[in-house]
Amino acid sequence: MLSMAPRAIVTRPAREAAQWVADLQARGIAACALPLIAIHPVSTPLLLQALHGARQRLPSYRAVMFVSGNAVQYFFDSNLPIALMGQAQTATKTRAWAPGPGTVAALRQAGLPTQHIDAPAADAAQFDSEALWQVVAPQIGPGDRVLIVRGGTTPGAEGGSGREWLSRQIAAAGGTVDFVAAYERGAPQFDADQQALARQAATDGSVWLLSSSEAVAHLAAALPGQHWGQARALATHPRIAQAAQAAGFGSVNECRPAFNEVAASIESLHEH
Template sequence: MPDTVVITRPLAQAQAFAQRVRQAGLAAEIFPLLEIHPLADQSALQAALDEVTRYALVAFVSPSAIDIACQLRAGWPAQVVLGVMGEGSRAALARHGITDANAHIVSPRDAERSDSETLMRELDLPALRGRRALIVRGTAGREWLADALRAAGMEVDQIAAYERRAPSLDAERRAQLLRLAALDAAWVITSSEGLHNLLALAQELGGAAIVAQLQRKSLFVPHPRIAQTAQNLGFHSVRSTSSGDEALLAALQSRG
């Protein structure tokens, strides 16, 4: 029987990766540790995107931010730089027909660390100084990128497109988590927030015993910050991979 991979991304992102995992000969289970809820009122983001040429840079903090923005605007002027954090966001742009062939996309070249800090190193900051940036994000998150862009001489607008919520444990999810806790599986974790949610759900489900079961699972994470969070939370087997689904799949297939 093939090994099982537990995919914890938000549902919309998890389904595509689960298909790739199954095509690679592994079993896949989806157990989202974050829920993405688009805000009911998108008028502020719509207004900004309607006049997107006011911005020299539009930065998306996640694939979810890209999906929502691309539902509100179909085309992107070539002179507006699109900043994204990693391969998952580049893939999200590509799903909406936005590639290097028709847009100016900037993303980290360091596959081992795709984040705001490495994005800043790739931007042409002298050319952006004195101009305006738009950050499309969730209702909560790090302020590092906005602060860094302002320090580099840009004016920055931040607009929330969605909110992240911790999932609840209904009867179906309780049964699934109980089964997964007892299963020898590899867990793909793509968010530090999701890890905290996992342990909170485990504590609600069965207290310290279930928490301890999960802490013994093999985790595959695409960023050193998530790996550090996992270690701080008591997980014993944490493997860092490069950014992107290809790197995650290669690591999962080679696990021993």
């Protein structure tokens, strides 16, 4: 019975986690949110200045790649209507690139027409930079400029080394890449209840839904000394699975980050 499926611990940033929890519960799967990445608007003067400049230069880019739904949300804030992106597209045929369906949904919600968005097919084996490049590579030639909008942490954040890999492909095709931080990512600050939940979920058969290698590192740092040999993880990318294994998770399974496949994988773990 679905009601007996193992509890899912959703570790995405708070805004995304809330929707995943609601959708999993609607399917009959027990789920709760324990965000392992904290998201904030950029606050340092240098990052704010760079973000403002990137917004003003939109018409000069052949494409703008958004690494996530958060990148969309914080780039198109209340001070920059989505119409500005539309103006850029009209002037220079600027495209919006998305690595997966969550980012596509955020772009649509922001008001961007579907015909201006490029992304891997819904049935792609993975939703990442490599899959995206297979779709958009023909767009880039000598002199083309691409803006990558991401979080203000390390270059490998939110997608491992994929963003750097994508920039190398663009450069090899003759294009140039600019990076801009639309938001800041950081480690969560667990309260007592969250710490208790995490420690219990490390041993009670809960399934940790992991969608970022960075999140795995934050979890290990938040619970120093915790043994993860009894913990079960469901990772949405091979790089994330490797991070979970390195952290000591006793059971690590992989699936695509599409909701139906994640839910089916959780149910399958219960059956086995």
